[in-house]
Amino acid sequence: MNTIKDSIRPVFPFTAIVGQEEMKLALILNMIDPKIGGVMIMGDRGTGKSTTIRAIADLLPQIPVIEDDPFNSHPTDIQLMSDLVQSSISNGEVLNTAFINVPMVDLPLGATEDRVCGTIDIEKALNDGIKAFEPGLLAKANRGILYVDEVNLLDDHLVDILLDCAASGWNTVEREGISVRHPARFVLVGSGNPEEGELRPQLLDRFGMHAEIRTVKDPLMRVKIVEQRSQFDRNPQNCLQEYEEKQNLLKSLICKAQDILPEVSIDFSLRMKISQVCGQLDVDGLRGDIVTNRAAKAFAAYQGRRNVEVNDIKNIIILCLRHRLRKDPLDNIDSGFKVKNIAEEIFV
Template sequence: MTIVKNLTNFPFAAIIGQDEMKLALQLNVIDPKIGGVMIMGDRGTGKSTTIRALADLLPDILVIKNDPFNTDPQGLSKEYETESIKIPMVELPLGATEDRVCGTINLKEILAGGKSTFEPGLLARANRGILYVDEINLLDDHLVDVLLDSAASGWNTVEREGISIKHPAKFILVGSGNPEEGELRPQLLDRFGMHAEIRTIRDPKLRVKIVEERIHFDQSPQLWFEKYENEQQAIQNRLLTAQQNLKKVQISKEFQLKISEICSELEIEGLRGDIVSTRAAKALTAFENRLEVTVDDIQRTIILCLRHRLRRDPMESINSGEKILSVFQRIFSSEKI
C-alpha cells in the first residue's frame, strides 16, 4: 500500500530518539483498546511532530463519500458511494468549547421541521482516526472527561432540551503536556492506557544530528521522503501485519498472574493496570511478528502501562519507573529475563 506523502510533516522513520513515545503510539495503533497515550515531557521534544508523522504513515481508510462521521461502508445493508481518505488526524485547540468538540443540536431547525438538526463536532471528524490534544493538562477537567468517555465507549452522545443524538466516535486519544504546567487529576490519568515520559536529548552529537536532519528536510522534503520511503513502507507493513495477527497472540496464565501480582504489590487501584499491561504486551508481541508473549515483552511495556497509576508519595526518592522495574524483576526472578 502506497504511503501518501504530506510534505509538511517530518517522516516517522526519520525521527531520532524518543523510543518510548514512538513505541506507545505504535502499540495503540495495533490495539486501540489499550486506551490511548498520555505523553508528558519538555517543550520542543518533538511530541507534535511524532504524532503527525505517525498519522501520515497509516494507510487510507474507506468511507461513505461526504459523510461527516467517516462511516465504514463495509457490512452495511445499503450501498453507498465511497471514497478513500487519509486517516483523520484531528488536533483539539486548547480553547475549544464543548459544543465545538461534541457538536451541536439545532433546536430552532428542529422546531421549524427542518432536517439539519445536528452540526457535527471534532469527535465526529476524529472517528476512525487520531484525536490529539496538546497541553491536555491545561484543558478543563470536564472536557477531558468527555474525550475519555468517547474514546472508551466509541460513541459520542449530545443531549439538549430532552433531544439526544448519538454517533460513532472511535479514535486513538493522544494527549501531551509539560509537567511543569501541572498534572491531570489521578482519576483522569488512570483512564489513559499508557503514559510516556520524554526528555530533552542531552548528547551534543545527537542534538547536532537532529538539527541537521530537520534543516535538510525543510530544504528538500521530497528528497527526504524518497530517502526514507522504504523504511516508511516497512513500518506501515509491520503495523498492518501486527493488527491482523493480534487475535492469534497468546499469553500464559502464569504471566497474567504475575502481572496481577505486580499490580497488587504496587497497590494499583482497579483492574485497568492489569488489563492494559496484558494488552500492551500482546500488541508488542504482534509488532515483533511473534505469537507467544515473552517476559521481555512484558518488561518493555509494563512501565508505560503502570507509572501513571502509582500512588504519589512525595517522600519517596525512587522514581516510578524504577519502582515498577524493581517489583517486576523480583516477581519474574524465576523466569529468564
C-alpha cells in the same frame, strides 16, 4: 504545474525521528490496538512531541469510509456506522465507498464543548421536525487520532468527555429532549509539560499508556537532530525519498501486526504475574492489568509472534503502570524505576 496535492505540507517521516523510543513505541502499539486506550506524553518543551504524533498518522494505511459521511462510517461494520448510514443500508440503498487517510484531528486549547461534541439545531428540529446535527471534532476524529496538546491545561470537564468517548466509542449529544448519537472511536493522544501542571490522577489513570520524554543531553545526538530537521526544512521531498524504504517497512510491520493481533495469546502464568506486579505496586482498580495484557499482545504482534513472552511484558509494563502509582511526596524514587524493580523481581 503544481496541483493542490503537491502543495500539501509534507509530514516529517516517523522513521527519521532520533531517540524518544518510549514515545514512539507507545504510539505504534496504540495504532496496532486502539483499545489500549491512548497515550499521555509528558516531557520538556521542544522535544518533538507534536512532530512525532503527526508523523505516526502518516504511517497508517488508508481506511474505507462511506462517501461524504461526516462520521467516517465504515461500509460494513455496524459498530462504526452512524445511525443515518445504518438506516440507509436497512432501506436497501446502495452507498458509495471511498478510501481516506486516517484522520488526524488537533483539538485547540480554547475549544468549547459544542465545538468538540457537535450541536443540535433546535430551531430546525422544532420547525421542520428533523434532527439537524452539526458534527464536532469527535465526529471528524472517528476511526483516527485525536491529539490534544497541553492536555493538562484543558478544562477537566472537556477531558472527562474525551476520555468517556474514547472508552465507550460513542458520542451522545442531548439538548431540549433531542438526542443524537454517533460513533467516536479514536486513539486519544495527549501531550503536556509537567512544569505547567499535572493532570488529576483519576484522569491520568484513564490513559492507557504514559510516556515520559526528556531533552537529549548528548551533544552528538543533539547535532544529529538539528541537522536532520534543517535538512527536512530545506528540501522535504529529498528527506521523504531517503526514508521511504524505512517508512514502508514500518507500515507493513504495523499492518501485519494488526492482522495477527486477534490470534495472539498470553499464558495464564504470565497474566498472573502481571496482576501480581499490579498488586505489589498497590495499583488502584483493574485498568492497569487490562492495559498491560493488551499492550503485551500488541508488542508480540509487532514482533510477528502469536505468543506473548516475558520480554514483551518487560518492554511495555513501565509505560502501562507508571502513571497509576499513588504519589508519595516524600518518595525520591521515580515511578518508572519502581515498576521496573518489581517487574524484575516477579518476571525472573
